[in-house]
Amino acid sequence: MQTLTQTLTITRPDDWHLHLRDGAALAAVLPDTARRFARAIVMPNLKPPVTTVAMAAAYRERIIAALSAGMNAPPPDRPKAGQANNMEPHSGEQPSPPREGRPGGVGHFTPLMTLYLTDNMPAAEIDAVKASGFVHGIKLYPAGATTNSDAGVSDLKKCAATLARMEQLGVPLLVHGEVTDPAVDIFDREAVFIDTVLMPLLRDFPALKVVLEHITTRDGIEFVRDSGVNVAGTLTAHHLLLNRNAIFAGGIRPHNYCLPVLKRESHRQALVAAAISGNPKFFLGTDSAPHGQSTKEAACGCAGCYTAHAGIELYAEAFEAVGALDKLEGFASFYGADYYGLPRNTDRITLLREAAAVPASLAYLDGDRLVPLRAGESVAWRLA
Ligand code: DOR
Numbered sequence: 001m002q003t004l005t006q007t008l009t010i011t012r013p014d015d016w017h018l019h020l021r022d023g024a025a026l027a028a029v030l031p032d033t034a035r036r037f038a039r040a041i042v043m044p045n046l047k048p049p050v051t052t053v054a055m056a057a058a059y060r061e062r063i064i065a066a067l068s069a070g071m072n073a074p075p076p077d078r079p080k081a082g083q084a085n086n087m088e089p090h091s092g093e094q095p096s097p098p099r100e101g102r103p104g105g106v107g108h109f110t111p112l113m114t115l116y117l118t119d120n121m122p123a124a125e126i127d128a129v130k131a132s133g134f135v136h137g138i139k140l141y142p143a144g145a146t147t148n149s150d151a152g153v154s155d156l157k158k159c160a161a162t163l164a165r166m167e168q169l170g171v172p173l174l175v176h177g178e179v180t181d182p183a184v185d186i187f188d189r190e191a192v193f194i195d196t197v198l199m200p201l202l203r204d205f206p207a208l209k210v211v212l213e214h215i216t217t218r219d220g221i222e223f224v225r226d227s228g229v230n231v232a233g234t235l236t237a238h239h240l241l242l243n244r245n246a247i248f249a250g251g252i253r254p255h256n257y258c259l260p261v262l263k264r265e266s267h268r269q270a271l272v273a274a275a276i277s278g279n280p281k282f283f284l285g286t287d288s289a290p291h292g293q294s295t296k297e298a299a300c301g302c303a304g305c306y307t308a309h310a311g312i313e314l315y316a317e318a319f320e321a322v323g324a325l326d327k328l329e330g331f332a333s334f335y336g337a338d339y340y341g342l343p344r345n346t347d348r349i350t351l352l353r354e355a356a357a358v359p360a361s362l363a364y365l366d367g368d369r370l371v372p373l374r375a376g377e378s379v380a381w382r383l384a
């Protein structure tokens with residue numbers, strides 16, 4: 001019997017929400033994204049957070065340096081292919097040949113920078129953002145909402161002048177949409193945020209570009225769908241593939257814990273429906289968020305799922321599961337660029353419908369490994 005490998009060729013995608021970290025962690029994770037995506041919106045929640053254009057310029061230089069260091073050699077802490085099972089390189093791939101000059105290869109990745117909004121970011125910083133050409137959004141983390149968000153906004157009223165300037169200049173506000181009030185049930189924090197923060201914000205700044213990031217609820221989908229064209233949303237692969245049972249399947253599963261936390265199945269279905277709808281308000285943002293194994297498997301484990309090792313393949317799975325592979329390209333490669341006013345990519349990637357084993361863990365930091373989504377299992381698609 002002859003079996004034909006199914007292939008899927010699409011315009012190279014972009015990731016409109018990504019955590020790259022810094023230093024050795026950056027060097028370890030960046031090749032996974034750069035192999036698949038042409039560009040990524042890079043989150044600013046470093047320690048200390050990236051709050052000025054000058055800091056974003058320096059961070060961008062570190063990313064570019066890590067890219068060129070990674071072009072011809074794996075990072076020093078990266079094992080070679082063929083070592084023991086728990087020591088495989090990312091994606092279980094063979095080491096790539098030198099990538100210098102390869103169109104669309106690691107060396108061609110472009111980081112799109114963001115700033116971290118604080119109570120006292122001056123409006124003048126937005127003028128610098130606009131002039132920079134490399135900062136593409138301002139991130140709103142409600143103070144204390146998630147990883148490294150302590151310096152986040154305590155009250156949006158304090159940011160009125162800055163938000164007004166963003167509205168004038170068309171600089172997008174990228175929103176972590178959860179209230180932080182511990183009295184609000186964790187599964188309701190997105191819906192309450194929409195009612196108590198986002199709706200009033202858009203009443204005050206009706207033309208402000210707002211991206212509701214990593215939408216996890218039907219409420220979030222409906223809010224974006226029913227708002228003006230200035231409002232869009234990103235969807236992660238893990239929120240499309242998993243519901244909240246995945247956090248508790250047979251025991252507590254820290255590697256499926258992220259924020260906003262996974263929600264019930266009916267919400268997951270609403271996210272999938274939006275992703276495959278062809279509505280250009282919804283586009284790809286992995287929210288791939290690496291944390292060392294020791295900080296995830298802990299009494300108080302960090303929030304974040306690492307998905308960059310299969311950053312487009314996992315979406316292909318989610319779209320295929322509902323017979324909508326034909327909708328993947330718009331979602332992954334067109335709508336985000338259109339929203340941000342950037343050109344669409346012109347080169348292409350090909351995915352093969354072949355199971356790809358995911359290693360139990362990946363090289364990360366000296367003395368700490370990284371456990372990716374699907375660790376020890378497989379993903380149904382692989383990058384050609
Ligand atoms: O799960 C998450 N991890 N959610 C976030 O908002 C932040 C991210 C991180 O930086 O680890």
Ligand code: ZN
Nearest residue numbers: 019043287289
């Ligand atoms: Zn994030």
